Amino acid sequence: MALKTGEEYIESIRQLDLKIYLFGERVENPTEHPILRPSLNAVKATYDLAQDPEFRDLATAESPYTGGRVNRFSHIHESTADLVNKVRMQRTLGQKTASCFQRCVGMDALNSVFSTTFDMDQANGSSYHAKFLDYLRYIQSNDLIVDGAMTDPKGDRSLPPHKQADPDMFVHVVERREDGIVVRGAKAHQTGASNSHEMIVMPTQTMTEADRDYAVTFAVPMDAEGIFMIVGRQSCDTRKTEGSPMDTGNPDFGGMEALIVFDDVFVPNDRIFMDGETEFSGLLVERFAGYHRQSYACKTGVADVLIGATALAADYNGVPKASHIKDKIVEMVHLNETIWASALACSYEGTATPSGNYMVDLLLANVNKQNVTRFPYEIVRLATDVAGGLMVTAP
Numbered sequence: 001m002a003l004k005t006g007e008e009y010i011e012s013i014r015q016l017d018l019k020i021y022l023f024g025e026r027v028e029n030p031t032e033h034p035i036l037r038p039s040l041n042a043v044k045a046t047y048d049l050a051q052d053p054e055f056r057d058l059a060t061a062e063s064p065y066t067g068g069r070v071n072r073f074s075h076i077h078e079s080t081a082d083l084v085n086k087v088r089m090q091r092t093l094g095q096k097t098a099s100c101f102q103r104c105v106g107m108d109a110l111n112s113v114f115s116t117t118f119d120m121d122q123a124n125g126s127s128y129h130a131k132f133l134d135y136l137r138y139i140q141s142n143d144l145i146v147d148g149a150m151t152d153p154k155g156d157r158s159l160p161p162h163k164q165a166d167p168d169m170f171v172h173v174v175e176r177r178e179d180g181i182v183v184r185g186a187k188a189h190q191t192g193a194s195n196s197h198e199m200i201v202m203p204t205q206t207m208t209e210a211d212r213d214y215a216v217t218f219a220v221p222m223d224a225e226g227i228f229m230i231v232g233r234q235s236c237d238t239r240k241t242e243g244s245p246m247d248t249g250n251p252d253f254g255g256m257e258a259l260i261v262f263d264d265v266f267v268p269n270d271r272i273f274m275d276g277e278t279e280f281s282g283l284l285v286e287r288f289a290g291y292h293r294q295s296y297a298c299k300t301g302v303a304d305v306l307i308g309a310t311a312l313a314a315d316y317n318g319v320p321k322a323s324h325i326k327d328k329i330v331e332m333v334h335l336n337e338t339i340w341a342s343a344l345a346c347s348y349e350g351t352a353t354p355s356g357n358y359m360v361d362l363l364l365a366n367v368n369k370q371n372v373t374r375f376p377y378e379i380v381r382l383a384t385d386v387a388g389g390l391m392v393t394a395p
């Protein structure tokens with residue numbers, strides 16, 4: 001079943017034994033929880049898009065690893081055309097959900113671990129890449145969601161992992177066994193954690209030899225023993241529990257992030273993709289971050305919705321022809337298309353890695369990230385200006 005329907009996806013998440021905590025209590029039925037369900041719907045949109053004949057080429061791709069069609073979110077980029085299709089798909093999904101649809105981190109993890117395991121094997125004669133390809137086939141042929149887990153809590157930022165007062169500030173190996181490793185620690189801010197089947201865990205920064213136990217990359221099922229998720233709050237989230245159709249913002253869709261705790265989690269050998277190769281930790285971080293900076297193309301789709309809503313508010317107020325209103329909407333479009341230009345540029349300027357998959361242009365991907373950390377704020381300021389006080393004080 002290489003392409004799941006949206007309903008099959010939700011059913012597959014329902015089957016997992018996820019240990020999710022919200023407001024200090026375990027969530028018994030996460031797929032139906034009013035705060036989590038909108039975020040599940042947003043991930044479901046990535047399955048619905050792949051089923052829609054209009055978006056088939058954008059949302060799916062031919063995989064040389066399974067020999068069939070797979071969701072683009074689990075595809076390994078084979079060309080600059082793939083990189084461009086990735087950002088086009090992200091903008092489209094931003095327009096359809098007006099929120100974070102959470103599946104990009106997994107795509108970015110798959111592509112960065114793909115090329116880095118290849119480079120490690122070339123340098124050291126290890127056999128990580130073949131193991132990773134088996135895992136990739138599993139993800140692609142079952143159309144699974146993968147959480148890309150890089151960011152550790154980190155503690156005192158001026159100290160490396162092994163010098164932290166609390167050794168669990170970074171995920172690390174606490175036991176090496178014949179059949180695998182046992183890991184402990186946490187990953188913070190994990191996008192889509194409660195809506196994922198699997199998780200790829202990667203080091204968060206360049207490591208030195210003294211941090212060998214922290215230079216670890218592996219995959220685990222999201223409901224593996226010892227994994228706990230503590231959901232982060234979203235602004236105004238309890239409005240979604242009030243049962244009213246009014247005043248809930250974007251009621252059908254939303255994002256979610258969680259702190260994931262690894263309480264002595266066992267990882268079998270066939271799911272370990274780096275263990276102690278500190279010299280490759282920085283490269284993996286650079287590649288994941290590069291892909292993820294490209295992924296912020298999604299925000300242009302979200303802003304498309306906001307720009308449309310702003311124009312509608314101007315219509316309601318009877319001022320759509322006022323020149324300063326038109327100037328402000330043009331400015332919103334200009335800022336949004338400037339983000340889009342950098343997302344496209346880093347994709348078109350991508351190049352092949354030694355493994356054969358395609359990497360974005362890192363400098364231009366960084367420009368995209370810089371744009372996205374600035375322009376959305378100005379776009380929202382202009383939306384607030386055009387809409388008037390009702391946006392804040394609606395009864």
Ligand SMILES: Cc1cc2nc3c(=O)[nH]c(=O)nc-3n(C[C@H](O)[C@H](O)[C@H](O)COP(=O)(O)OP(=O)(O)OC[C@H]3O[C@@H](n4cnc5c(N)ncnc54)[C@H](O)[C@@H]3O)c2cc1C
Nearest residue numbers: 105148149150151152153154157158188189190191192257
């Ligand atoms: C909505 C959201 C979703 C996210 N989703 C994911 C996800 O799915 N997967 C994932 O892995 N991560 C995710 N992240 C995490 C994100 O990648 C991190 O927040 C980001 O990398 C910054 O790390 P930090 O939060 O630890 O901040 P820090 O790195 O601590 O930065 C805070 C400040 O301290 C400064 N600083 C830090 N270290 C030093 C130092 N040594 N010297 C001097 N200055 C320093 C920084 O420059 C910055 O100004 C998400 C974050 C958000 C907000």
